[in-house]
Amino acid sequence: xxxxxxxxxxxxxxxxxxxxxxxxxxxxxxxxxxxxxxxxxxxxxxxxxxxxxxxxxxxxxxxxxxxxxxxxxxxxxxxxxxxxxxxxxxxxxxxxxxxxxxxxxxxxxxxxxxxxxxxxxxxxxxxxxxxxxxxxxxxxxxxxxxxxxxxxxxxxxxxxxxxxxxxxxxxxxxxxxxxxxxxxxxxxxxxxxxxxxxxxxxx
Numbered sequence: 009x010x011x012x013x014x015x016x017x018x019x020x021x022x023x024x025x026x027x028x029x030x031x032x033x034x035x036x037x038x039x040x041x042x043x044x045x046x047x048x049x050x051x052x053x054x055x056x057x058x059x060x061x062x063x064x065x066x067x068x069x070x071x072x073x074x075x076x077x078x079x080x081x082x083x084x085x086x087x088x089x090x091x092x093x094x095x096x097x098x099x100x101x102x103x104x105x106x107x108x109x110x111x112x113x114x115x116x117x118x119x120x121x122x123x124x125x126x127x128x129x130x131x132x133x134x135x136x137x138x139x140x141x142x143x144x145x146x147x148x149x150x151x152x153x154x155x156x157x158x159x160x161x162x163x164x165x166x167x168x169x170x171x172x173x174x175x176x177x178x179x180x181x182x183x184x185x186x187x188x189x190x191x192x193x194x195x196x197x198x199x200x201x202x203x204x205x206x207x208x209x210x211x
Contacts (some may be wrong), residue, residue: 015116051107092109
């Protein structure tokens with residue numbers, strides 16, 4: 009028999025080495041799980057309380073009372089698996105984890121998604137379909153633009169069409185529009201300020 013540890017779910021369970029069957033599953037919170045890992049790495053060795061606090065609550069500041077409560081809860085949960093586990097408090101020294109039956113602790117392997125030929129073919133088909141849709145939309149946009157361009161060419165005089173087709177014309181037009189807009193905003197702001205100060209009236 010050995011204790012199976014599921015890191016992803018922070019769960020414990022006894023597992024039989026013969027058929028791999030598992031019994032009752034024990035769930036731990038984050039601090040309890042971190043403390044258990046610290047104890048497993050130092051079975052039979054005294055661990056200082058400050059070291060346990062650092063491992064149980066990494067990056068956080070907690071007192072010894074929180075450590076004592078977490079270890080009490082962990083002790084009770086381990087007793088549900090086996091009453092042979094011991095977590096002893098040595099005043100002035102720290103805590104000692106004992107495993108007299110030398111029950112083995114094993115970590116459960118995380119299952120990886122299986123890539124099948126069907127899934128691979130499906131992904132490839134979806135990618136090709138998305139690419140086809142993108143190409144179709146691109147061609148449709150080009151066709152619409154070319155149609156509008158052809159209509160303008162047939163309606164407008166050739167010199168005007170040539171002028172509208174140049175990049176310089178649009179750059180100058182945009183610059184002029186921006187200039188007019190800026191001038192209007194400055195003029196409006198100056199006019200409002202003039203009114204605020206009770207502009208001079210004649211008559």
